[in-house]
Amino acid sequence: MRLPPRLRPGRGSALSSRQDPVETYGGRVLGTPGAIAILLLIGGVVMDLYGPYAYLGLPLLAAAPLAAGAMLSFAMSAAFGALACTTSILVDLHLGRPVSGLLVDLADVAMTSALAMGINILIGRQQYRLAQARGVAEAAQRAVLPDPPAQVGPVAVAARYEAAQSEARIGGDLFAVQMTPFGVRAVIGDVRGKGLQAITSVSVAIGAFRQEAEQAPTLPLLARQLDLALSRESERVGDAEEFTTAILVEISPDGGTARLVNRGHPSPYLVRMNEAVLLEPAVPELPLGMGLPVVEGVEPPPADAVALPPGASLLLFTDGVTEARDASEVFFDPAPGLSRGRCSDPAALVDALVADVKAWTGYQPQDDMAIMALTREVETA
Numbered sequence: 001m002r003l004p005p006r007l008r009p010g011r012g013s014a015l016s017s018r019q020d021p022v023e024t025y026g027g028r029v030l031g032t033p034g035a036i037a038i039l040l041l042i043g044g045v046v047m048d049l050y051g052p053y054a055y056l057g058l059p060l061l062a063a064a065p066l067a068a069g070a071m072l073s074f075a076m077s078a079a080f081g082a083l084a085c086t087t088s089i090l091v092d093l094h095l096g097r098p099v100s101g102l103l104v105d106l107a108d109v110a111m112t113s114a115l116a117m118g119i120n121i122l123i124g125r126q127q128y129r130l131a132q133a134r135g136v137a138e139a140a141q142r143a144v145l146p147d148p149p150a151q152v153g154p155v156a157v158a159a160r161y162e163a164a165q166s167e168a169r170i171g172g173d174l175f176a177v178q179m180t181p182f183g184v185r186a187v188i189g190d191v192r193g194k195g196l197q198a199i200t201s202v203s204v205a206i207g208a209f210r211q212e213a214e215q216a217p218t219l220p221l222l223a224r225q226l227d228l229a230l231s232r233e234s235e236r237v238g239d240a241e242e243f244t245t246a247i248l249v250e251i252s253p254d255g256g257t258a259r260l261v262n263r264g265h266p267s268p269y270l271v272r273m274n275e276a277v278l279l280e281p282a283v284p285e286l287p288l289g290m291g292l293p294v295v296e297g298v299e300p301p302p303a304d305a306v307a308l309p310p311g312a313s314l315l316l317f318t319d320g321v322t323e324a325r326d327a328s329e330v331f332f333d334p335a336p337g338l339s340r341g342r343c344s345d346p347a348a349l350v351d352a353l354v355a356d357v358k359a360w361t362g363y364q365p366q367d368d369m370a371i372m373a374l375t376r377e378v379e380t381a
Contacts, residue, residue: 033071040064069116081113154255158346172198173370189246220300230289272312276338320369346373
């Protein structure tokens with residue numbers, strides 16, 4: 001029977017995790033699991049030879065292939081089984097035990113080794129199926145949340161999604177950017193919760209944004225349309241506590257002015273030269289999708305406006321950045337790192353922020369994070 005490979009997250013993916021120190025299905029023994037199996041073998045020999053009672057090391061010899069079967073490849077499990085059987089025979093011969101005792105010991109270790117290989121097959125199949133399920137989930141998320149274009153109108157764009165753990169690849173963070181008749185419009189948001197329901201809400205939010213961004217004449221009206229779409233989704237699934245924090249951005253066709261509507265989301269930064277300015281909303285608003293009634297005749301607060309000089313960047317992110325904590329439970333502050341003159345390239349700005357967050361958390365982030373930078377191009381003569 002050909003065993004499926006134990007798949008691991010691919011290198012280079014934003015969703016990938018640290019590589020497993022064990023080379024599975026590769027024929028090599030690396031790291032702790034192999035060392036455990038070897039120590040069990042050595043311990044079994046020592047206890048058999050020098051223990052106060054006879055056969056005291058037999059359980060350790062039998063446990064070695066079990067440890068290998070649970071943590072190593074099928075080939076290594078079989079190798080440890082054969083090694084444990086051979087070791088049992090040699091120890092019994094060295095101690096001068098009768099043939100009947102030797103055969104009983106051999107049968108005990110051989111049956112345990114066969115059980116270990118069966119366990120290894122089951123674990124391999126389960127990991128293969130889990131990897132397939134995760135791959136489908138990741139593909140679905142990438143279909144809903146594709147990478148934005150590098151250039152949209154007068155702004156260069158960079159975005160990145162970082163998962164805290166490979167085991168939780170489906171998150172509720174979202175971003176999108178597109179050119180519209182009103183200028184460049186973008187959104188970044190965070191759906192409450194994770195899993196399939198979160199990806200469904202992300203799909204609804206992105207779909208509504210793609211459609212309404214082309215039609216809504218102002219950002220506040222665009223936010224209202226997204227609010228209605230997400231509220232309908234909450235009613236459909238019967239979750240009254242479903243909501244989405246978001247920031248909507250509109251950059252004028254000439255790139256000189258940026259307008260923002262913040263719906264309960266972490267405030268973005270305007271990064272220019274060696275300065276990072278926090279853009280707090282003039283009127284705080286509630287998140288989207290909370291199902292609050294729309295009062296006819298009452299207009300929503302106007303969008304906040306800010307000048308966007310050439311070379312300046314709008315840096316937007318989800319709460320995976322602002323709620324990142326170090327070993328002392330101190331929250332991460334993006335401002336110091338953003339004031340180091342790294343705003344000329346949006347991709348470099350995003351990479352620098354990701355690196356700062358990872359360093360702050362000791363490379364153990366607590367939550368997923370999405371980051372998007374919109375940089376106005378420097379005008380050339």
